[in-house]
Amino acid sequence: xxxxxxxxxxxxxxxxxxxxxxxxxxxxxxxxxxxxxxxxxxxxxxxxxxxxxxxxxxxxxxxxxxxxxxxxxxxxxxxxxxxxxxxxxxxxxxxxxxxxxxxxxxxxxxxxxxxxxxxxxxxxxxxxxxxxxxxxxxxxxxxxxxxxxxxxxxxxxxxxxxxxxxxxxxxxxxxxxxxxxxxxxxxxxxxxxxxxxxxxxxxxxxxxxxxxxxxxxxxxxxxxxxxxxxxxxxxxxxxxxxxxxxxxxxxxxxxxxxxxxxxxxxxxxxxxxxxxxxxxxxxxxxxxxxxxxxxxxxxxxxxxxxxxxxxxxxxxxxxxxxxxxxxxxxxxxxx
Ligand code: ASP
Numbered sequence: 147x148x149x150x151x152x153x154x155x156x157x158x159x160x161x162x163x164x165x166x167x168x169x170x171x172x173x174x175x176x177x178x179x180x181x182x183x184x185x186x187x188x189x190x191x192x193x194x195x196x197x198x199x200x201x202x203x204x205x206x207x208x209x210x211x212x213x214x215x216x217x218x219x220x221x222x223x224x225x226x227x228x229x230x231x232x233x234x235x236x237x238x239x240x241x242x243x244x245x246x247x248x249x250x251x252x253x254x255x256x257x258x259x260x261x262x263x264x265x266x267x268x269x270x271x272x273x274x275x276x277x278x279x280x281x282x283x284x285x286x287x288x289x290x291x292x293x294x295x296x297x298x299x300x301x302x303x304x305x306x307x308x309x310x311x312x313x314x315x316x317x318x319x320x321x322x323x324x325x326x327x328x329x330x331x332x333x334x335x336x337x338x339x340x341x342x343x344x345x346x347x348x349x350x351x352x353x354x355x356x357x358x359x360x361x362x363x364x365x366x367x368x369x370x371x372x373x374x375x376x377x378x379x380x381x382x383x384x385x386x387x388x389x390x391x392x393x394x395x396x397x398x399x400x401x402x403x404x405x406x407x408x409x410x411x412x413x414x415x416x417x418x419x420x421x422x423x424x425x426x427x428x429x430x431x432x433x434x435x436x437x438x439x440x441x442x443x444x445x446x447x448x449x450x451x452x453x454x455x456x457x458x459x460x461x462x463x464x465x466x467x468x469x470x471x472x473x474x475x476x477x478x479x480x481x
Contacts (some may be wrong), residue, residue, distance in 0.1 A: 150221040150279045152178065152192040153211065157200050157230025157256045159268050170197040170230075172261055177228070181272050187298060188280055191222070200230025200237070200256075205323040205450060206213065208237060209345040212244035215252055216343040224251040224279030228272070231256045231302055231310055235287060235463065238297030238446035240347070242286040242471045247339035251279045254297060258308050267291065267308045274322050281327070285335035285471070287319060289449070294320035294327075296335065298444045298473035301414065315417055315439040316472065332395045335471055346454030350374040355412060356386060365396035369405055374457060376400070376450050377408040377437070378429075384409050384418035384436065385425030394432045401433025406453075409434035410445055433459075435466050437474070444473045 154160060154177060156170030164171060174192035181239040182190060195211065215225050229237055238254045245252065255275035257268035275289040286297035288311055295313040304310045313319070320329035350352075350373050354364065368376060381388045386409065388394045397407050409429050411418040417439025420426035430436065437445045469476055 147186070148188040148280055149221065150188050150190050151218045151222045151225045151226065152190055152275060153225060154192060154228045155196050155200070155203065155211075155212065155230070156196045156198040158260055159230075160258045161230050162262070165265050168260065170199060177261065177272075181269060183273070183276060183297070188223075188276070190276070198230070200233035201228070203233050203237060205240070205347045205349050208240045209246060209347065211237075212343060212345045213243055215241070215245060215248065219250050219341070220249060222250065223282065224253065226275045226279050227252070227254045227270070229256050231258065231290075235300045235302055235311070235441065235443040236447055238286055238288050239441070239444040239473070240451065240462075242296075242298040242473065243448060243451040244343065244345045245286060246286070246344060246470060247341045248286065249284055249341050250402045251281060251283050253279050253289050254287070255289050258306065258310055260432055277322070277327055281329070283312065283329065283334055284337050292322040293318055294329070296333070296472055298471050299441060301441050301443060303414070314414060314441045315475065323362065333472070344451070344455070347450040348374050348453035349450060351376065351438070351440070351446070351449050351453065352355060353377045353379065355379045356381060358387075358391075360387070360391050360393065362391060362393050362396045365393070365400045369400050369403060374453050375406045375408070375462070377410065377445050377449055379412045379442070380409050380418065380429070380433070381412060381425070383422050383426055383455070384411050384420045384429070385423050386429040386434070388425065388428050394428055396480070397429060397434060398432040401459065404457070404459045406449070406459050407434055408437050408445060408449060408466065410437040410440065415476070417477075435463050438477060440474045448473065
């Protein structure tokens with residue numbers, strides 16, 4: 147019989163009202179007591195990793211969780227992680243990189259209402275996640291509101307609706323409908339490739355959302371404070387100002403000193419393309435590294451992960467020209 151490991155980390159799923167708002171408080175045992183599937187379907191083993199609102203999840207948790215999953219891959223057929231929805235897309239993205247070619251399904255899920263609330267979506271999401279874990283399809287996925295999405299392509303796009311997540315710039319990996327579990331096999335991660343656990347990271351990074359009037363000094367501040375990489379969310383296709391608020395001189399300087407500066411878009415959909423406008427071409431000529439159509443969550447975690455492996459700017463650039471887990475569509479124009 148198949149064995150599924152459930153790792154409980156908290157989030158709304160396991161929250162209760164504690165007098166100062168909703169906070170995680172339901173144990174893994176209570177969860178499985180309520181939600182155990184038919185006894186002949188599979189065996190669940192549950193572990194309480196932590197009991198956190200996901201706002202308090204840190205990169206060190208990603209390291210520990212990836213190491214736990216790597217060990218579990220030898221003994222279990224799949225893993226389901228119960229996680230707060232707010233940071234779930236970051237965790238799913240980072241686990242996709244740290245657990246390259248993971249040999250079992252790793253499914254993240256959570257809920258918009260606590261397990262014990264009436265009308266909760268927790269039961270449905272949990273059961274869907276277990277079903278997906280039982281398919282044996284390798285890779286890291288988010289399963290939520292009957293959708294199956296690649297972890298590295300997922301973003302939380304709604305704060306209150308049950309349909310809180312979307313697959314960004316990439317087709318959904320599948321869904322549950324009246325015909326049961328329907329997988330879109332052509333978009334699943336490659337089922338070949340040898341597994342490598344790579345749980346390294348640097349958290350000395352910054353995300354800079356450009357706005358009209360932004361002051362360019364921020365770059366020298368970040369460099370002087372020891373930051374190792376910056377992700378700039380530019381305007382539209384990735385434009386960065388070069389006139390009155392000239393960021394390019396500072397980007398050029400920081401790149402020349404070896405700091406990788408990534409450039410993407412503030413727009414969630416359809417990706418960036420630095421080849422179209424002068425504001426894009428110039429930032430690229432100054433050393434800006436394009437991130438194409440990656441989500442903000444995948445870009446941030448990929449940058450952290452790359453910097454855990456090397457501090458060399460050229461190497462980082464090569465990492466960002468590599469599609470590891472279908473996190474990016476490398477368009478020729480931007481190369
Ligand atoms: N604040 C919660 C969390 O991310 C929200 C949720 O789980 O839906 O932990």
